[in-house]
Every structure is written in C-alpha cells, then in structure tokens.
Amino acid sequence: MMKKYISLFILFISVLTTQNILAQNKLIDRVAATVGSSIILQSDLEMEYAQSLAQGMKPDENMKCVILQQLLTQKLLSQQAVIDSVEVSEAEVDDELNGRMQMMVRQAGGKERLEEFLNRSLLQYKEEMRSNVHEQLKARKMRGNIVSAIDVTPQEVKRYFDALNQDSLPYFNTEVEIGEIVINPVLTKEEKDIYRKRVEGYRQQVLNGSDFATIARLYSEDGAAPFGGESGFQTRDYWAKEFSAMAFKLKEGEVSPVFETQFGFHILQVLQRRGEEVNVRYIVVIPKPTDASLNRTKAKIDSIYDKVTQGKMTFNTAASIYSDSDESKYTGGMLTNQEDRSSLIPVDQLDRETFTAIDPLEVGQYSKSFVSKDRMGRPVYKFVFLKSRIAPHKANLDQDFAKIQEAARQDKVNRKLSEWFQDRKENTFIDINPDFLKCDELKPWISVEQLAQTK
Incomplete structure (x- = not known):
C-alpha cells in the first residue's frame, strides 16, 4: 500500500514538473473558461487533475470535465465573495498551506525529497499556491454564508422521509449508546x-x-x-x-x-x-508513560470502577469528576457521533479496543478497565458503559430521526445552492473552451449559442 501511495505521489510531482516546463514555453497555458471578469487556465485544470491522481484517482481524461465544473463553481463563489466583502485572513491562508505542505512532506518522505521533486523550495512553492488557496477559502466561506441559516423543522423531516422510496430505504448496522471514563497516565x-x-x-x-x-x-x-x-x-x-x-x-x-x-x-x-x-x-x-505511571493509572481507574459498580457514585458523576477525556467529560461521559451529533454510534466506527470491550456486555453493564489510545496515540486507561444497543434495521423516523433530519437538511442545502448557482449563471458571462463543449457535466454551464456548436 505504501508503495502505491509513493508511486502516485511521484506521478503527481512528475505531472507538476512537466506542467511547469510547458507553462514556461507557453504551450499549456490557454484559457479553458471565462467566468465574468476571471479566466480559468488550462494549467489550473492540469494542476487540479494532477492532485487528484496523487490522491489515488486512476488516470481518466473525462475527470477534467468534473474538475473544470468545480473551478467554474469556485470562480462564481469567489466573485460573489468580493461583492459581499467576505474576507479571508493571511493567517487562514497560512494554516491551509501549512496543512497541505505537511501532508505532501509526509507523502514524499521528507522535506528535502519533496523540494527535490518540486525543483524549488517549499517557501517558493507555497507562494505560488497562495493566490489559488486564497480564492478557494473565499469560495468556501461564501458557500457557507449562502446556506448558514438553513434548518429543517420536524414537519419538514417527516415530509422528506415520506417522499422517499420506501422500498429502497438504507439499512443501518448495529448502533450503540456508550459512555467512557478515561484516565491519562501522570508522570512524577x-x-x-x-x-x-x-x-x-x-x-x-x-x-x-x-x-x-x-x-x-x-x-x-x-x-x-x-x-x-x-x-x-x-x-x-x-x-x-x-x-x-x-x-x-x-x-x-x-x-x-x-x-x-x-x-x-x-x-x-x-x-x-x-x-x-x-x-x-x-x-x-512528548513524554512517554513509564511502567510505574501505567500501574498507578490502572489502580486509579479500577478504584473509580469500584465506586460506580458498587453504587457509591453514578457513572455520569464519576465521569464529570475524574475523566480526562475532553470529548466526553462534560457530557457525563457519553460519546457523540461526530457525523450527525447524535448519541448513536455505529459499531463499525468504534476503535478495536472499545468494540472488544462492549461486545459481550448487556445493556446497562460496564466493561473492565482496558488500555486504549488518545488522539495523539498515547496510551490511556478507560472503562465503558453500554447504555443501549440497537439491532440492524431499515431506516425509520423513531430510531433514526437525527440521521434523517441531517439528510433532509442537506437536501435543502443542495436545492438552495442549485437555485443560487442557476441565478448567477444566468446573470454572468460564461464562456467554455470548445474542447470542453461535449462534457456532460458542463452542459448546465454552456450558453445556448455555444451549445449549438456541439450539434
């Protein structure tokens, strides 16, 4: 698997290097599309395509149609962001660039190797990317502004669910409500x-x-x-x-x-x-726990376990007082599904140690303490509480309201964005390079006059 990613990354860098050479000779930089007062260059398109290859996409020239559609979308959003005075700070651009550079360094196997592939320093490459990243962040903020106020009422959720094809509703895996008490090792x-x-x-x-x-x-x-x-x-x-x-x-x-x-x-x-x-x-x-600190931690969590299981303290109170988990300490130890913010978590999203701990439990029971890892990969001790378990089932409003609510909200978001783009497209000059007029993905962006050229 690692060889596969390295190969893809090398392909990415090779495409970038070739692109830069061609751009210098004025062979690749032509206008792929015009949006209002802005243009999208062929080199912009090639850059995005190369990045897609680096992320594991198989070479497919048709993918350039999709990428051009995304760039058209970005241009419309960023132009409206200027009109609406949407600001992006240099710090936000730096954060985004630093994150991308760190990922690329990891994929390349080191800073020096990446700079060798790029044939220039990372600082130079970051500056070359800055304007495009700035535009991407503006477009992202503008999109957020368009849909920020969208919400759905319970009545809208029910109407959305009733309108779905009842014969093709999704089937959900086993889900659980669980709590945890986590104790971090403390060094002397x-x-x-x-x-x-x-x-x-x-x-x-x-x-x-x-x-x-x-x-x-x-x-x-x-x-x-x-x-x-x-x-x-x-x-x-x-x-x-x-x-x-x-x-x-x-x-x-x-x-x-x-x-x-x-x-x-x-x-x-x-x-x-x-x-x-x-x-x-x-x-x-980063300090590493010693055997002695791990033994002290196990003794501490076992004493908390005894208090809870012997009825001397409720699980929620114990979590609030003792747990070191920032994620669950302030919710009485109960975990939240990060995708839909509900309390139900699919078992296939649990880490191996937690799944193993709850698998034999009956509802209402507590696991024994066990070693797990925090978000930084450091060992911690925890024990978990199984509040409820829902068997695999077809989607329904009683058990899956939060998921259906999010799906209904996303449907409303998509319709709002579709309406917004349709309005902007009708009132913005858009011209697509003839080489892309046969792209199905771009048909909604092509004017009647240009569309006639494809027939």
Whole structure:
C-alpha cells in the first residue's frame, strides 16, 4: 500500500514538473473558461487533475470535465465573495498551506525529497499556491454564508422521509449508546525531568550556535518538524495557553526557556510578529508513560470502577469528576457521533479496543478497565458503559430521526445552492473552451449559442 501511495505521489510531482516546463514555453497555458471578469487556465485544470491522481484517482481524461465544473463553481463563489466583502485572513491562508505542505512532506518522505521533486523550495512553492488557496477559502466561506441559516423543522423531516422510496430505504448496522471514563497516565517530577533535561540540551545547542531549524528537524516530535519547527503566523487561540503566553511574550529572535504544556516540553524562537499574530519555530518532546505511571493509572481507574459498580457514585458523576477525556467529560461521559451529533454510534466506527470491550456486555453493564489510545496515540486507561444497543434495521423516523433530519437538511442545502448557482449563471458571462463543449457535466454551464456548436 505504501508503495502505491509513493508511486502516485511521484506521478503527481512528475505531472507538476512537466506542467511547469510547458507553462514556461507557453504551450499549456490557454484559457479553458471565462467566468465574468476571471479566466480559468488550462494549467489550473492540469494542476487540479494532477492532485487528484496523487490522491489515488486512476488516470481518466473525462475527470477534467468534473474538475473544470468545480473551478467554474469556485470562480462564481469567489466573485460573489468580493461583492459581499467576505474576507479571508493571511493567517487562514497560512494554516491551509501549512496543512497541505505537511501532508505532501509526509507523502514524499521528507522535506528535502519533496523540494527535490518540486525543483524549488517549499517557501517558493507555497507562494505560488497562495493566490489559488486564497480564492478557494473565499469560495468556501461564501458557500457557507449562502446556506448558514438553513434548518429543517420536524414537519419538514417527516415530509422528506415520506417522499422517499420506501422500498429502497438504507439499512443501518448495529448502533450503540456508550459512555467512557478515561484516565491519562501522570508522570512524577522525577519521571518528567528526563524529558525536560533533553529539551534543555537542545536549547543549549541553539544558544551555542546550532541552527534551530536543524535541531527541530532532527529531534522535534510533531508535524512541524520537517519544516524546521516553523508554525506559520498564528493567533493566540491556536496554541495551548502556556505556548501562546510564551510566544507573545518574547522578542523577535529570542529563544524561550524550556516550558511544559499538555502536549510535552517545548522551546520556541519567535521569528516575526504581525499585529496579533506571531510566527515561531519550536521543538516539542512528548513524554512517554513509564511502567510505574501505567500501574498507578490502572489502580486509579479500577478504584473509580469500584465506586460506580458498587453504587457509591453514578457513572455520569464519576465521569464529570475524574475523566480526562475532553470529548466526553462534560457530557457525563457519553460519546457523540461526530457525523450527525447524535448519541448513536455505529459499531463499525468504534476503535478495536472499545468494540472488544462492549461486545459481550448487556445493556446497562460496564466493561473492565482496558488500555486504549488518545488522539495523539498515547496510551490511556478507560472503562465503558453500554447504555443501549440497537439491532440492524431499515431506516425509520423513531430510531433514526437525527440521521434523517441531517439528510433532509442537506437536501435543502443542495436545492438552495442549485437555485443560487442557476441565478448567477444566468446573470454572468460564461464562456467554455470548445474542447470542453461535449462534457456532460458542463452542459448546465454552456450558453445556448455555444451549445449549438456541439450539434
């Protein structure tokens, strides 16, 4: 599987490199479409197509019709965003670019290898991408503004469900309502000092003249390491409060002392301040639980389990007091389906450890404590409560109201967007390159005059 992704990525880079060479010779940059006062170049289309190949799509020239349709949509939305004064900050563009670059670095197998493929630095490539990403974010915000106020009433949900073909309703897998109490291992001061001293050693190397970015690439333990630990411009609320306090206290060029957040031990260097935003370089080392800390954690969660199962404390109260889970601590330990925000979770969405724990339980029972992992992959102890289990069934309003409500809302969103685009298309000059006039996906965008050329 890894070889497959590397091959796809190499194909992506190869297409980009070829595209750049051709563009320089004026062979590939022609107008694929005109939307109002904006144009879509063939090179824009080729770029999007190459990215689709990199994500696993099989080569298919017909896919360019779909991509051009998406670019037409983007242009209409971004043009309306200008009219409506929809703003996108440089920080938002930086965040999006940094996320994309980090993904590409992981796929390429390192920053240096990616730059070799691109035949230019990541900073240069990011600047080349900036205007397109800015437009994409504006279009995304505009789309959100168009549909932000859309909601559906219970009566609309029922009408939507009744209008569906009852013979082809979806069939839902087993779903459960479950709660969890999670306890994170806590290291003693002596156990933590090993990691604090390690980061202090990195700091001394920097103070003695070593390059901060090089040390970060070698030793930092998060996604910014391939970029020399550089974060891009961020606001205060982007980081943990301890990190933000340090980042906004230091002067440009200054290196912080070692400090701790919930994620580990850090040092940082301020690169540049820009109003209420700051760009820093940082190193983080994430402490690993010791056997002793795991034993202490198991003893703690087992004592909580005893209180709950012996009736000394309710599960919801225990979760509110003791659980370390940010996701469930404030809901009495109960988990939420992230797709539709309901309390019912399909069992095939559960991690293996949780599924194994609840599988033998009867409704109302608690599992024994077991080791699982948090979102950062660190070991934690938890036990779970099975509140309800719904057997596989065909969709119905009683059991699946939240899912049907979301489907009804999405249907309403799609109709609203369709109406909006139809109105804009009728009042905007749109011209498609003749090479694309036979694309079925583009028929709604083609004028009557142009459409006649295809016959």
